[in-house]
Amino acid sequence: MAQVLEFKLPDLGEGLTEAEIVRWLVQVGDVVAVDQPVVEVETAKAMVEVPCPYGGVVTARFGEEGEELPVGAPLLTVAVGAPADGGPGLPDAGTGTGTSTAAGSGAGTPAPGSGAGKGSAEGSGNVLVGYGTGAPPARRRRVRPTALTSAASGTPGASAGGTSGAATSANGSSPAATAPAAPAARVTAPAPATVGTAPGEGPVPVISPLVRRLARENGLDLRELHGSGPDGLILRADVEYALRAAAGRAQAPQPATAPAAHPAPQPSAAAARPSSAPAGGVRVPLKGVRGAVADKLSRSRREIPDATCWVDADATELMRARTAMNAAGGPKISLLALLARICTAALARYPELNSFVDTEAREVVQLDHVHLGFAAQTERGLVVPVVRDAHARDAESLTAEFARLTEAARDGRLTPAELTGGTFTLNNYGVFGVDGSTPIVNHPEAAMLGVGRIVPKPWVHEGELAVRQVVQLSLTFDHRVCDGGTAGGFLRHVADCVEQPAVLLRTL
Incomplete structure (x- = not known):
């Protein structure tokens, strides 16, 4: 007898409460195996494929592509322990809504590779960002029909699961397996x-x-x-x-009439509320990654009293050092990796900027590790991947990790763990062709270093005017964690390392 199990949108971790359906990977009537990805969703952190912990036949999908669902909302229903060919005992796979098992379901074994059966109903044991399927759910909710046919509404022996195990034929199959199944009853939303x-x-x-x-x-x-x-x-x-x-x-006052059985579609919340915006124009919803960025920047502006200082630096020697490194053979070293190495060295000298403010305890918490975030622009918006333990990596390791995270960001494959937990952020906005900026601190961090483009400019070098490769550096910091002297000292040390990379030898 087939059992219909409901798979709900799991907890995706990091306090995420909803996700947008980007693309369905299965159709109603498809056979799915245990842990097979069934839908691609986008959260406020990243895009992820959600695997189904059950194996069987998909009987219903809930939600259309582009629709947002809260955590815990039904995603789909799967008939497990049923033949995979859609024979007797399977629910109606073409309804598109929730269905129950038909009366007199078959007792045959699942087709090979279908994943159906007892093991499928118990879950796979794998974990998806805080959502485990290792044990069967404490309470399985079966989708029940609102009305049953006369054949299934009689005595218990005529119900969907009422076929006696003793009433088998000589070949070991249930008599119900050879009888045509009753039509599956539809379940109304x-x-x-x-x-x-x-x-x-x-x-x-x-x-x-x-x-x-x-x-x-x-x-x-x-x-x-x-x-x-x-x-x-x-x-x-x-x-x-x-x-x-x-x-x-x-x-408007409602007329004194009895309410209709099915209320008419209501206008959207935006249409129901008066708006002071001018008529016309294009409305772009703030959701997904872009909505998360908007919320975090707004919170940073509300809570962090930030200040910015900046300095111009001669990056000619840094560029020459990078050229020499790459000419020596081996993996190429990126400029971002060298800047990250400079950042970790400066944070070791000025740990006040590698911290956050615990507002409830009214304490500044200084951290003993550097998880370095870096801004990456993608088609879905600005994301900040995090390089774990950047202080313990050399230039080659930093280059490889930056490349991996950047590629994952552009493909939408970053996990929530790779987008959270940063302690300091490096923002290379020079790739956009601009010289300077006053970046917003990435809450709850205490500071962000901004790097402009490196361009030839007139510069006084060793008492003479020369054309040098000049870069503008800016530091935006939380004024609660330090004063301007500490921030200025950090930025000056970064500039000194940019102008004379040999200064880094002290920290190797």
């Missing part, structure tokens, strides 16, 4: 949550903290909602529907 009587005392079941914040910011009492999720779980769609309904009542 739950109606949107409506404002009703407040539930009893106790915690309100909410799918994510994001939903609680959305309700709190709009003055909505969650106890007045009836959730449309499993066991009355309040989803984000429930809160948004209630907010749209409240906005509609505020604009």
